[in-house]
Amino acid sequence: MSAGAAGVPGGGRVALVTGGARGIGAAVAARLRADGLRVASLDLLRPPRPREGVVDLECDIADPAAVAAAVEHVGAVLGPVDTVIHGAAYQVLAEFDRLDPAVWDRTFRVNVDGGFNVVRAVLPDMREAGRGRIVMITSSSQFAPPPMMTHYIASKGALTGMVRALATELGPHGITVNAVAPGLTATEHALGDVPEAHFAAVRSRQAIPRTGRPEDIAAVVSFAVSADAAFMTGQTLLVDGGESRI
Numbered sequence: 001m002s003a004g005a006a007g008v009p010g011g012g013r014v015a016l017v018t019g020g021a022r023g024i025g026a027a028v029a030a031r032l033r034a035d036g037l038r039v040a041s042l043d044l045l046r047p048p049r050p051r052e053g054v055v056d057l058e059c060d061i062a063d064p065a066a067v068a069a070a071v072e073h074v075g076a077v078l079g080p081v082d083t084v085i086h087g088a089a090y091q092v093l094a095e096f097d098r099l100d101p102a103v104w105d106r107t108f109r110v111n112v113d114g115g116f117n118v119v120r121a122v123l124p125d126m127r128e129a130g131r132g133r134i135v136m137i138t139s140s141s142q143f144a145p146p147p148m149m150t151h152y153i154a155s156k157g158a159l160t161g162m163v164r165a166l167a168t169e170l171g172p173h174g175i176t177v178n179a180v181a182p183g184l185t186a187t188e189h190a191l192g193d194v195p196e197a198h199f200a201a202v203r204s205r206q207a208i209p210r211t212g213r214p215e216d217i218a219a220v221v222s223f224a225v226s227a228d229a230a231f232m233t234g235q236t237l238l239v240d241g242g243e244s245r246i
Helices: 023-034 064-077 101-129 150-173 188-193 196-205 214-224
Strands: 002-004 014-018 038-043 054-058 083-086 132-137 175-182 236-239
Touching: 014 023, 014 064, 014 101, 023 038, 023 054, 023 083, 023 214, 038 064, 054 064, 064 101, 083 101, 101 132, 101 150, 101 175, 132 150, 132 214, 150 175, 175 214, 214 236
Parallel strands: 014 038, 014 083, 038 054, 083 132, 132 175, 175 236
Antiparallel strands: 002 054
16 A cells, blocks of 8 residues: 545545546545545555545555555544545456456455445444445446446445445444445546447437536535435435436
């Protein structure tokens, strides 16, 4: 694990964002920082440029020891974590009968075990504080599954189950647990890998006929971790322009 920080302010809540170096995770980190939270990011990648007010940690969230060390470091630098957004994800397209078992394993280790590792590491502080916010970034693909994504969709479905079960378990401790499920979003990764024809096809199915932006997802996450969402838990918030409305 290595770290870098610039101009991190004191006071206020502390958010930990996995997959926070790029794409949706980076937008979430920026939005929460703008909301006044102190923010740390866990990612195998480095952000393309230094970020003001964000502690960037290189960490494999599939490694529970590395996650525990990262959470301890964040606690020492920023204070106890009271907000977690698990946005890190591993995705490779493959037909199910040709799927390399190593890809299946890595998908679940990052997408599911990563969420388990991070939440488990921060729960003692949340329980002690009597409050907390946990948000899992899942996917609208659970509701209209495309081909060659069975392993990815299965992992996101596991997170959805985790959200519902954890909401029941942690509600008495003042901790809410919700999922935010984006549709196809114009991240750097998607813009580089997804043909424009596919973007157009998705837009044609949406009630709002434009491509989603990372900031659209970040805005909903911002609400889900706010005081205004204190009575919402165990829910999945779809942010896909209405593609999944039917």
